[in-house]
Amino acid sequence: MKKLPLLGQFLGRLCWNPYVTAGDTSRNLLLQCLWGLYSEHPSNAVERKANQWIRKVLCQLATEEDDGVAQALMKHMGVPAKEYHLNVLTKMVALLQENVGKSCCSLSNINQRCSCDNILATSDACVPLITCPEASPLIGALLQQPVTCVKEALSEDFLDALSSAYSSRNLSLEEQALVSLWHHSLPSLEEAVLSLLESVTNTTSTPQMLHQQVAQSLLPKACAQHCSLFLVTNDIFRSVLKQAEGNESVKSLVQTFTRCFLWELALLQPQTSVSLKAFFPQSPPSLLVPLLTLPSEMPQESWRNHLNWLSGSLQRLTEEEEEGNGDSRSTRGHYKVFETWFLLVQCAHWVQAAVQLLVTSPEDCGPLLRLLTFYHHPTNRWHHRALQLVGAREAWEHLRSVFSVSARPPIDRLQSLVTLPSSPAPLLTLSLLVNFAVFCQQPLSVSTEILQTVVHHSGLVDEAACVLSSLELRLSEGSCLSNDRVHLRIKELQKTLTHMH
Amino acid sequence: MEAVLKNLSSTVELLAVAAYSGTVEQWEKYNVSRAFDWARYCEHIYSRYHSNPAIRRVMEQQLELTNQSLQDVIPGYTEVSFSDLPRLQHLLLVGLLNNPEVPISLLKMLFDTRGPVDNMKSEYQDVTGLCSHIIQCKAACKVLSPLTELSAAGAEVQGRMLMERLGALLSRGSDTRPAEHFLGCVLQECEGAGRQFCLVITAALLTTKNSAAQTAPREFLLDWLQNKHSVLQSLPATLLIDLAKEHKKFRDAYCDVLKKWASDMEYIISEGEWVQTSTNPTVSFQKLTERFMALFEACPSLRAKTEKELKALKISDGDFDVKGLSVWGDLLSALNM
Numbered sequence: 001m002k003k004l005p006l007l008g009q010f011l012g013r014l015c016w017n018p019y020v021t022a023g024d025t026s027r028n029l030l031l032q033c034l035w036g037l038y039s040e041h042p043s044n045a046v047e048r049k050a051n052q053w054i055r056k057v058l059c060q061l062a063t064e065e066d067d068g069v070a071q072a073l074m075k076h077m078g079v080p081a082k083e084y085h086l087n088v089l090t091k092m093v094a095l096l097q098e099n100v101g102k103s104c105c106s107l108s109n110i111n112q113r114c115s116c117d118n119i120l121a122t123s124d125a126c127v128p129l130i131t132c133p134e135a136s137p138l139i140g141a142l143l144q145q146p147v148t149c150v151k152e153a154l155s156e157d158f159l160d161a162l163s164s165a166y167s168s169r170n171l172s173l174e175e176q177a178l179v180s181l182w183h184h185s186l187p188s189l190e191e192a193v194l195s196l197l198e199s200v201t202n203t204t205s206t207p208q209m210l211h212q213q214v215a216q217s218l219l220p221k222a223c224a225q226h227c228s229l230f231l232v233t234n235d236i237f238r239s240v241l242k243q244a245e246g247n248e249s250v251k252s253l254v255q256t257f258t259r260c261f262l263w264e265l266a267l268l269q270p271q272t273s274v275s276l277k278a279f280f281p282q283s284p285p286s287l288l289v290p291l292l293t294l295p296s297e298m299p300q301e302s303w304r305n306h307l308n309w310l311s312g313s314l315q316r317l318t319e320e321e322e323e324g325n326g327d328s329r330s331t332r333g334h335y336k337v338f339e340t341w342f343l344l345v346q347c348a349h350w351v352q353a354a355v356q357l358l359v360t361s362p363e364d365c366g367p368l369l370r371l372l373t374f375y376h377h378p379t380n381r382w383h384h385r386a387l388q389l390v391g392a393r394e395a396w397e398h399l400r401s402v403f404s405v406s407a408r409p410p411i412d413r414l415q416s417l418v419t420l421p422s423s424p425a426p427l428l429t430l431s432l433l434v435n436f437a438v439f440c441q442q443p444l445s446v447s448t449e450i451l452q453t454v455v456h457h458s459g460l461v462d463e464a465a466c467v468l469s470s471l472e473l474r475l476s477e478g479s480c481l482s483n484d485r486v487h488l489r490i491k492e493l494q495k496t497l498t499h500m501h
Numbered sequence: 502m503e504a505v506l507k508n509l510s511s512t513v514e515l516l517a518v519a520a521y522s523g524t525v526e527q528w529e530k531y532n533v534s535r536a537f538d539w540a541r542y543c544e545h546i547y548s549r550y551h552s553n554p555a556i557r558r559v560m561e562q563q564l565e566l567t568n569q570s571l572q573d574v575i576p577g578y579t580e581v582s583f584s585d586l587p588r589l590q591h592l593l594l595v596g597l598l599n600n601p602e603v604p605i606s607l608l609k610m611l612f613d614t615r616g617p618v619d620n621m622k623s624e625y626q627d628v629t630g631l632c633s634h635i636i637q638c639k640a641a642c643k644v645l646s647p648l649t650e651l652s653a654a655g656a657e658v659q660g661r662m663l664m665e666r667l668g669a670l671l672s673r674g675s676d677t678r679p680a681e682h683f684l685g686c687v688l689q690e691c692e693g694a695g696r697q698f699c700l701v702i703t704a705a706l707l708t709t710k711n712s713a714a715q716t717a718p719r720e721f722l723l724d725w726l727q728n729k730h731s732v733l734q735s736l737p738a739t740l741l742i743d744l745a746k747e748h749k750k751f752r753d754a755y756c757d758v759l760k761k762w763a764s765d766m767e768y769i770i771s772e773g774e775w776v777q778t779s780t781n782p783t784v785s786f787q788k789l790t791e792r793f794m795a796l797f798e799a800c801p802s803l804r805a806k807t808e809k810e811l812k813a814l815k816i817s818d819g820d821f822d823v824k825g826l827s828v829w830g831d832l833l834s835a836l837n838m
Contacts, residue, residue: 018643021636028614031633038605052601058608059598062632063591069697072690073659076683077666078547078587082631085638088658092645099648122648129641 008037008050015057023128024170034058089134096122097141116153119145123158130158130165140173143180154184163188167195179222182229189229192219193236200253204462207470210256220260224268227278230261238342248427248463251345252470258346262292283343284336287313291347296477304361307354311367314340314374334379341378351375352431352474358396359435369393376425388425395429402450403440430460434467438489447489448496456500465497502559505546509560510567512539513581516589520596521575525603530610533597534628540589547586552673557583594631612636656697660704663687667718677721684725688732699735702726706740720748727754730761734784738792742799752800756807759792763832768825775828790835797836808833 011033020026038054039047063081065071074084100119123142129135139162142154162181165171166188173181182189196217200210214220223230237254244250265279276288290310295303321336344351354368373389433454437447455464472490515536519525550556561583568580585592597603597611611632642655670680691698705722709715723744726733733741733755745752762784766775775786784792797804811829818827825831 018640020640022640022644024614024637027633027636027640031609031612035605035609040605055598055601055608058612058632059595061636062598062612063595067655067697069659069687069691069701070655072687073662073701074588075690076584076686077662078584079662080588080591082591082635082638084658084662085635085642087662088655089638089642089645091658092642092649095649096645118648125644125648128644132637132641134638135641135645 008053011037012053012057015061019128021061022132024131026128086134093135093138097138100138100141100145119153120155123153124155127155127157127161130161131170140177143173143177143184159185159188163191167191175218175221178218179225182222183226186232189222189232190236192217193233197236197240197250197253201247201249204249204466206466207252207256207473210252211260211473214253214256214260220257220264223261224264230279231281233257238338241342241345242338251348252466254342254345255348259349280343282339284317284340287317287340287343291343291350295349295353295474303353303357304364307350307357307371308364308367310350311371314344315370318374337378341374344375348375349474352470355431355435356439356471358432359439362400365393365396369396372428373425376428392425392428395425396432399429399432399436403436403442403447426460427463430463431467434464434471434493437493438468438471438486444489444492448493451493452496452500455497461497461500465494468494468497502556506560506563508539509543509546510563512543512589513564513567514571515539516581516593516596517571517575517578519593520600521578522600523602525597525600525607528604528607530607530628533607533611536593537590537628537631540593543589544587547583551583551586598632656700656704657708659701660706660708663701663705664709664715664718664722667721668715671717671721680718680721681725684722688729696735699732702732703736703740706744723748723751727751727758730758733758734762738795741792742795745796746799752796752803756796756803759789759796760810762789763828766828768828770825773825775831786831786835790832793832793836 011030014020014030015034020030034054034057037050039051042048042051065074065081070084073079074081100122119142122138126135126139126142130139142158143162145153159181162171162173163185166173166178166181182192196214196219200213205213219229219233223233237250237257240250241247241254276292277285280288287310290306290313298306317340318337321334351372354371358365358368358372369389369392373385373392377385377388433451437451440447451464455461468490472487472494475486475490519536546560550560564581564583568578572578572580581589581592597607610629613630614633646655666683667680670683671677673679688698702722706719709719727750741755745755762777765777765779766786766789767778768774769776777784793807797807811833815827815829815833818829821827821830822834823830824834
């Protein structure tokens with residue numbers, strides 16, 4: 001106060017500015033400033049005066065009425081000020097909400113003045129009121145107003161304020177309002193997708209938990225309603241995967257997300273056949289429908305043919321691209337390969353089906369192994385794909401032999417499996433291992449012991465549990481004729497794994 | 502009943518302590534919460550018993566005693582009457598904020614921004630952020646009001662409240678005096694805000710137009726309005742015409758008002774116009790003529806009757822056909838009668 005004596009005056013003026021006192025943060029800051037000027041133990045007349053003044057201002061702010069009629073009514077009707085102001089505010093919000101609902105830029109009548117200016121002004125005025133609970137119906141109405149005009153109807157400040165209030169959890173929005181917010185403001189969508197990614201990669205969650213997290217984020221629902229949102233979300237997923245293609249949690253997120261999205265889409269448009277091309281514009285069209293069909297929608301006998309065809313198509317596509325651009329090291333060449341692989345990641349249910357098939361009917365495993373190898377190693381860096389294929393085949397054969405002997409295999413036979421984490425495709429081998437344990441004809445005790453030994457020595461307990469859970473999920477939700485035997489085995493193995501922690 | 506009276510008396514004393522005494526220095530959040538709880542209790546008492554004249558009388562007597570004893574002890578004490586009871590929490594707040602001995606920590610608590618409401622936490626009402634919320638509501642209204650028609654929302658809420666209150670007062674019995682008293686008090690308080698008061702009345706009449714439940718208070722208001730010419734002349738003309746169409750009594754009364762305005766007029770030779778001589782002239786001769794015409798258009802049956810009356814008045818003025826001698830004559834010629 002000594003340095004800036006006019007500061008007090010300035011603060012005083014601010015107190016009477018409704019744009020400052022309406023918003024939570026600004027009001028708080030103003031009050032903090034006032035408290036700062038207050039002296040607990042005033043030592044001179046100036047400080048005492050300051051204290052008095054602060055008290056007076058606060059009292060006036062809270063209790064004085066500048067509307068004579070309001071005061072008269074309140075006094076003679078016995079209505080407390082708080083209730084009265086609340087009523088007025090609610091009424092105003094309702095009136096404005098009505099106005100917003102009525103005004104709609106109709107292209108049919110060009111002479112009609114565009115009412116988007118009103119909406120823009122209203123949204124600007126609502127910026128300080130974002131966290132005011134009484135104003136939320138109006139904010140919801142503004143957000144959900146249909147976008148008919150070419151001009152941007154909602155002010156950027158409004159959208160920014162909403163976005164930051166929502167992400168710092170100061171505000172809760174209804175589902176449809178949130179979807180509209182994302183539709184209006186891409187940065188808020190990006191933030192939502194990134195926070196989902198963060199929450200998924202930071203914690204290890206079971207497939208069921210992941211499913212719940214994705215569904216609760218409301219992103220699949222939003223994407224089903226607006227194609228553009230789905231495209232943006234997928235672009236974010238693409239860029240994350242390009243930097244970390246081996247990241248299994250991101251891959252399973254993408255798969256779960258796509259599945260939730262398709263489910264929401266089916267809910268939304270049950271009768272019409274959706275033009276999937278609009279939602280997957282960059283994916284190879286010939287693979288689109290075959291990959292998006294769930295294994296549970298097909299009889300199990302036709303899986304093999306389907307997978308063989310898929311494997312063949314994938315191989316053709318990748319070889320085309322890679323040979324076609326043999327010398328030129330342009331990324332253009334690998335664009336198609338990447339899109340094919342991305343689509344496969346989105347539809348990883350077929351990868352899981354391939355694993356199951358490899359385990360249950362082992363003839364003609366070539367195409368299936370190729371499919372699996374491609375999934376785990378899409379880039380043919382240093383032309384290692386052939387090598388990886390060989391490694392995958394070896395692992396599969398080894399596991400087959402381990403699980404076909406009816407007696408407990410000696411520990412040395414499991415030696416190579418124990419060094420799982422350092423092998424070229426640990427997760428491929430692990431999923432083969434788990435599937436063998438579940439589907440093989442060996443008694444449960446043998447399977448359990450093999451699984452337990454390998455997992456214990458290689459330290460991949462959590463990963464194994466994950467594979468087991470997703471297998472269970474896939475079998476239980478489809479109309480797969482999953483018999484009790486399989487389910488029983490899965491349950492037992494799960495128990496064993498949880499006891500290993 | 503004894504307990505209730507005792508509680509009432511204690512709460513009024515508590516209010517006095519909060520507003521005037523230095524003991525609030527030692528108050529903490531829990532004391533404030535309890536004080537508000539007691540105030541709320543009294544509000545509840547009021548709503549339960551205010552329509553019961555016997556109990557009301559007893560309570561008023563108790564309050565008088567308490568007020569008396571407090572007045573002896575506290576200089577400058579303002580009495581708490583029975584009709585103040587429904588706003589007791591507000592009065593408590595005003596008292597607290599005006600008391601310089603209230604510790605700053607309590608003020609900080611009252612002005613703190615309300616976090617997510619946690620209803621289950623304590624047995625006492627959570628008063629944190631009470632003032633903050635009030636300020637927010639008031640500011641929000643101010644921020645949003647440029648977007649709505651000026652004062653529309655405020656006037657509508659006030660109009661609604663007014664009618665509700667009238668309805669409540671009139672439903673108690675055949676005695677219309679409380680209702681008249683209420684309207685009179687409000688009008689008196691609004692002396693400086695005449696225009697706002699008219700907006701409220703307008704809103705009140707418009708919103709209850711088609712409401713069946715509100716016919717009694719509406720009739721009463723219309724009756725009351727007939728004698729309040731200052732209010733009438735500020736009401737929008739369209740509203741007045743609508744009302745005249747609806748009610749025969751109002752029609753006649755409105756016509757009488759117009760005639761009275763005419764009779765108040767004097768002819769100013771320098772301006773060549775009839776001008777009202779009363780203290781608040783708002784109607785010009787032109788406007789008066791327009792109003793008459795609109796009235797006749799809406800209520801054709803009135804035309805003949807009024808014509809006769811005006812002719813009679815003209816005759817009593819001397820029956821001259823010269824402009825400027827008789828307001829009635831000029832009116833008749835302006836109205837083409």
